[in-house]
Amino acid sequence: MRGEQSALAPRGPEAELLHGLTWLLVSGAAVIFLITMVLLLLALSGRDAWKRRLASPRAVLLLGALVPSVVLLALLVHSSGVIATLTRPAPRPLVVEVVGRQFWWEVRYPAQGIVTANEIRLPVGRQVELVVTAPDVVHSLWIPALHGKIDMIPGRENRLRLTAGQPGVMRGQCAEFCGAQHTLMALFAVAEPEADFEAWAERQRAPTIPEGQGREVFGRAGCGACHGIRGTEFAGRIGPDLTLIGTRHSLGAGTLANHRETLAQWIAAPQQVKPGNAMPDFRRILSEAELDAVAQWLEALR
Structure with a gap:
């Protein structure tokens, strides 16, 4: 039952965008923290010259208002661009409906007339639109190698677009406490070439049923x-x-x-x-x- 389950190992373009944004924010926060600690140490060093410089109106305006505003504005513009890219629809996505139940996942392919459970099959390179909901309690679907989390709310449909960039098996998890077996509510996303996906879909539509x-x-x-x-x-x-x-x-x-x-x-x-x-x-x-x-x-x- 192994499968990649890490936001630090992206397996699709959407996950790669989130991965890059994460490292940008973490790296930026680390640099700002180090600069702040250096300035704090200089202020506490006991040297009057540094105290006067850091307490001057110009330093307060520059370090306390202008620099944070420029940094935060730049991050906001970049993050907005990432969000716009993530929400940009592709033509003719594969629609997959996922229903969070207690405590398993119902997976439907409405155009193909397929219903399955606890596993999402994805054709590599084709954008998939997940349409998610729940009949009773709130769940949260998270396949970190492909995208971020999306809430599954009773009475409401939420949508998430993702693309598998390479074949493989990725593990997902319910990320919102939903009851007694929340921790045992996983699923697998299986990405495979388009031809293999179509063959799987054909077997689903017309399965061979043994007797016995x-x-x-x-x-x-x-x-x-x-x-x-x-x-x-x-x-x-x-x-x-x-x-x-x-x-x-x-x-x-x-x-x-x-x-x-x-x-x-x-x-x-x-x-x-x-x-x-x-x-x-x-x-x-x-x-x-x-x-x-x-x-x-x-x-x-x-």
Whole structure:
């Protein structure tokens, strides 16, 4: 479940702009702090000549008003230019809707008719417009390698434009306390070449669904009442969509690595793995053989 999660390692043009602005502000603040400390030491040195110079009206006006005003104005102009660049729309961005839920992420591609969870696929070099909201409590989506934070507020849509500059896997996190499992609410942004993204989207629209005991157990246990899988009779919308779940990097929004054993572990005791989530435990409902069959079937959804 590794993925870059650092604002100091930008992986896109928007993140690079923020990275440059951050270092400019930090470096400028450090220089101003050092100059201030030097002047303070000179004032406290006991030399009357320095005290008179620093206390003169000209020094007070220059160091206390003019220099700070010029520096702050320059930073304001530069920051405004960065903000204007960050908010400048590109033609035909890929629209991705992200809904913050307790405690996972629903991800929708409205133009492609795709719904997935806890993972955002991005074509490299194409601007993506994230349209974010939440149904109940406030969340904050933050993928630091790609952009800054954006709040997800019930009853309101916020928008953020970002671009992945190179292929790779980047980790994101909810950055606003949202409840008991706030810390276990991560997601992954997977950037890949345009052709690979289109191939992934095509598999999402027309997935290959294997048969087997796992599918039968999945239906008999009522899993389809909460979870949807395109290409099947399962159309639940309460929990995460499980189409192609076998391709995802994690389970439970970054809680577990995704493979057959952890799938069985999650189905058997999700409240033990991530207390407070909306999924009930199935360890008293399904046998070990049935749990393994469902996990094997879900892992095969690729």
